[in-house]
Amino acid sequence: MSRERFDDLIAFLTIARAGSFTRAAAQLGVSQSALSHTLRNLENRLGVRLLTRxxxxxxxxxxxxxxxxxxxPRMKEIEAELAALSAYRDKPAGNICINTAGHAADTILWPKLEPLLHEYPDIKVEVIIDYGMIDIVAQRCDAGIRIxxxxxxxxxxxxxxxDWRMSVVGSPHYFASHSLPQVPQDLTEHIGINLRLPTYGELLTWEFSQDGHEVKVHVEGQLIFNSGLPILRAALAGFGLAYLPEDMVKEHITAGHLVSVLENWCQPFSGYHLYYPSRQQSLPVFKLVVEALRYRG
Structure with a gap:
């Protein structure tokens, strides 16, 4: 394959993934008009339309x-093999893309990656914050983080x-006009600040368990966000109850800015895991990242 045809394919893949000529042109470092011309040449050569604009x-x-x-997938394999050549360098180098939710990025990913990146300045890490249950292979991410x-x-x-657990919290101002819930079912009488899950478009269900008894509750309210920090801010401002990771609200509970309820119903569950397809194991740079992130108790 000629170099020009290889570049045309890269241009097409970049546009298709970005869903935009503007974003794709920025990623490739070319003008939109040049990128559009490249795609037209590819479509004319193949005799089919590849994109709907x-x-x-x-x-x-x-x-x-x-x-x-x-x-x-074949382009990904080529990139992986090229990245594997970093094993022949004095210091490992390469690019790693990790898909994760914001909470894991703040509490696990960054604290563990920071010293690694200082030690290996030629390692580049792209962190994509996303609450959706995406297909990391299709999205060309090397790894993802999930419970x-x-x-x-x-x-x-x-x-x-x-392991970690969720907490239900509200401000003292909120509880000045609302009773403390004793069981999860009481939450139906309260105002919730909700998180919308992007993958399915649904609101996050508040899940509880005690003595083997599981309860799922939807708590209605006037505010919905797609990340945790705005939910925390709204709870601190007294707009309702929030269902958030315990470590995210702990200091505010200690300071008296938030009140935790239903603690006996908020049980621990399996902590965050890094997950990836088996082919990534052969990359020296990837092995370094895995070992840096590995939980050692």
Whole structure:
């Protein structure tokens, strides 16, 4: 394959993943007009339309989706083999992409990666904050972070953090006009500050258990966010109850800014795990990242 045709494929894959000529051009460091010209040349050479363009977005056609699904994994394999060459350097180098939720990034990922990155300045890590249950292979991420029981069975999983639990909290101002819930069912009489899950478009269900009895509750309210920090701020401001990781609210409880309720119903569950397809194990840079993140009790 000529160099030009290889570059055309890279251009197509970048546009299809970005869903935008503007974002793709920025990633590739070229102008939008040059990128559009490259894609037209590829479509003319193949004799099929690969992308459907609208004023707001770009999406693959059926032919484009077929090319994306067949070529993208092979490109990933080529990139992995090129990255493996870093083993021949004096100091490992390479790029790692990790998909994770914000809480794991703040409490686990960054504290453990910081010393590694100081020691190996040629390692580049891209962290994508996303609460969706994405397919990391399709999205070209090297690894993802999820709670242990959410990891797909065909992935390798490495524990990177301890068990943890959720907490239900509200401000003293909120509880000045609302009674303390004694059981999860009482929450139906309260105002909730909710998290919307992007993958399914649904609100996060508040889950509780005690003595083997499990309860799931939807707590209605006027505020919905797609990340934890705004929920915490709204709870501190007295807008309702929040369902958040315990370590995220602990200092505010200690300071008296939040009140924790239903503690006996908030049981620990499996902590965060790094998960990845088996082919990543051969990369020296990836091995360094895994060992840096591994939970050692």
């Amino acid at each position: 609208t004023t707001r977005s770009v999406s693959p056609t059926r032919a484009g989706e077929h090319l994306l699904q067949t070529v993208a 242990g029981d959410q990891v797909e069975k065909d992935m390798i999983a490495v524990r990177i953090g301890p």
